[in-house]
Amino acid sequence: MRVRFRERTPSRLVFQLRPVAVAAYWGFGVLFAVLGMLAAYWLGRAVSLRCEREGPTAGRCAYRRTVMVWSRRDEIPLSGVRGARVDVMQSLFYGSKTLVVTTDRGDLPLGLVTAGGPAKDSLAAEINDFLNHGAVAALAVREDTRLLGFGLGLFLVATGAVCILAIERIVCVFDRERGKVSIRSRRWLGRRRVDLPLERVRQVTTESFVFRGAESWNVLLALDRGQTVTLATTPLFTTQSAEEVQRAISEFLWGG
Secondary structure, eight states, X not given: OEEEEEEESSSEEEEEEEOSOHHHHHHHHHHHHHHHHHHHHHHSXXXXXXXXXXXXXXXXXXXXXXXXXXXXXXXXXXXXXXXXXXXXXXXXXOEEEEEEEEETTEEEEEOOSSOOHHHHHHHHHHHHHHHHOTTOOEEXXXXXXXXXXXXXXXXXXXXXXXXXXXXXEEEEEEETTTTEEEEEEEETTEEEEEEEEGGGEEEEEEXXXXXXXXXXXXXXXXXXXXXXXXXXXXXXBOHHHHHHHHHHHHHXXXXX
16 A cells, blocks of 8 residues: 555644555456456356267257357267378467367367367367267267356456555544544445544554465554454555554654
């Protein structure tokens, strides 16, 4: 938190609190949200191909591909399936392979996410072997990464939301003449307002939080009857800013 003292006299202490880098919070929030939507799109999909023989030459294949909420389903006679191949797309930075089943109605892409290039080559050979030899009665190729995609996407979007919702602007007023403490904060989730008698404040303390190795702080007003009030909803104080605010309040209330 960045601290800005607007008034610092024996009768009034007024200061503002805001995150150190608001633009960074917005940037990371939007970035995580976009990455979450991309993860849900690229991983939130399922594909399956199941073929069964119903005699020496007859049989059917069922193809289904789902991308998020969109789904495509086709049923094709086994005689209409011509084979399988692996298409290679090479760009400047990376190359990718796509397993494609060729039918009389057109190509059916099996957009396998977790299978690597060698696995796709092996699956193409397996499909072609099934079509060319009647010894195998059934064939099934299936992959479902929707749970992974939606879970990861939701996590990243939630992380972005936390970054944006952590942007809090606070104004604290300690008024000796009115005998009152006022805390006003604004966030995307709404406004927070705390008013209490100055005489109820017994102590000013700090509390640390550690998340993934990063330490942050909050400043608390310890009141009578064992109650506490935090200055900020989200603990974003650095060690220096927390000590600065604690010292300023203590000096105002008790002269040190």
